[in-house]
Amino acid sequence: MIMSRRTAPLLLLLAALLGASVLSGCATRDDDAPPEVGTGFPLEVTPPGGAPLKFDREPQRIVSLSPTATETLFAVGAGRQVVAVDSQSNFPEGAPHSRLSALTPDPAAIGGYAPDLVIVSADAGGKLTTALDKLGAKTLVLSDAKTLDDAFAQFSLLGKVTGHPSEGEDLAKRTRGDIDKIVADTPKPATPLTYYHELDQTFYSLTSATFIGGVYSRFGLVNIADGGDPHAAGGYPQLSAERILKADPKLIFLSDTKCCGQNAQSVGARPGWNTLSAVKSGTVVALDDDVASRWGPRITDLVRAVAAAVTKAGK
CATH class of the missing domain: 3.40.50.1980 (Nitrogenase molybdenum iron protein domain)
Known part of the structure; x- marks a missing residue:
């Protein structure tokens, strides 16, 4: 259709109004609407x-x-x-x-x-x-x-x-940034603290060569599971009760709380474990199994738990 001089301004005005309406609708998009197209594609x-x-x-x-x-x-x-x-x-x-x-x-x-x-x-x-x-x-x-x-x-x-x-x-x-700040704000004991991380009740653990072990290393903690080679057993060795008792870790972290119902009380009730420094000082830490086994955004929750335990053990 060919526009006359009289109809052209009216059509242009109508187009402008329709454009404003469309923009307004986009600005008030309902939360249940489909996600907007992202950037960077292809x-x-x-x-x-x-x-x-x-x-x-x-x-x-x-x-x-x-x-x-x-x-x-x-x-x-x-x-x-x-x-x-x-x-x-x-x-x-x-x-x-x-x-x-x-x-x-x-x-x-x-x-x-x-x-x-x-x-x-x-x-x-x-x-x-x-x-x-x-x-x-x-x-x-x-x-x-x-x-x-x-x-x-x-x-x-x-x-x-x-x-x-x-x-x-x-x-x-x-x-x-959150992790760096938490680590920086945590007091460092004069003598590095030793720890044992429990994966299950058969004493499977992890070494400092693993992802979670690396988190502990940020605090300068010493892993009793490392032995002579932290890469042995793929970083997930099975310890013995005797080895744990002999190492006497200052901190014990439990990642078998949800799966297996372990806590400070059950650990202290194990034969001979009431003599461990971590049990006597109340530094047996019950972790969320999921948070302690994933590398997602909730890793900061694990870092905060470790920071609190280090602070308590260092007093």
Whole structure:
């Protein structure tokens, strides 16, 4: 249609009003509306130890088969894009829990959620990746973090691939800053404190070569499980009651509280354990099993618990 000089201004005014209405609607978008399209797409990322992964657009249907990744996804603002999480992903409470297994992932069951992105912590041989690729889903493998820096890098990566790059970077920066401050503000004893970290009642422990062991090292703590080689047994050796009693750790950290009901009282009731310095001084620390086994945003909770224990033991 050809506009006359009289109709042109009216049409232009109408277009302006409609534009203002659209902008107003965007500004008052309801919280239940679909997430806005992120920035930086298309993009290509290379996970540590993995092959380059290309994304043409922001993923809108994410399945997480990693409890740590689940926590991080919600922390960077990608929760609305998550359509299912595995049976062990118990945080946050609002996550869409399912019966999907992270240990034995079933491509057909995963495919039932029509995902465009699936996040796992391992994929031996790449079989799951191949199967999901045939279903049109990309697979992002995020291996266990070995250090705090590895964890921070995963925060940033998950923010980037989900269309929340600034949120991912901010989470990494804030978590790093919080941990650095907590460590710096914690008094350091003149003599380094020894500790024992318990994974279960058969005395499996971890060494300073592991991710959690690295957290303890930030406080200058000495791990009785290290022995002559902290890398032995993959960093997860089984100790004996005799070895623990002989080492007499000044701190005992329990990460078998939820699974196995362990606490300061049950530890003190073990044969001979009432003689341990940690038991006598009240520095047996009951940790949250999940927080003490993941490298997600709640790692600061673990750091605070360690800081409190070090402060108490150093008095």
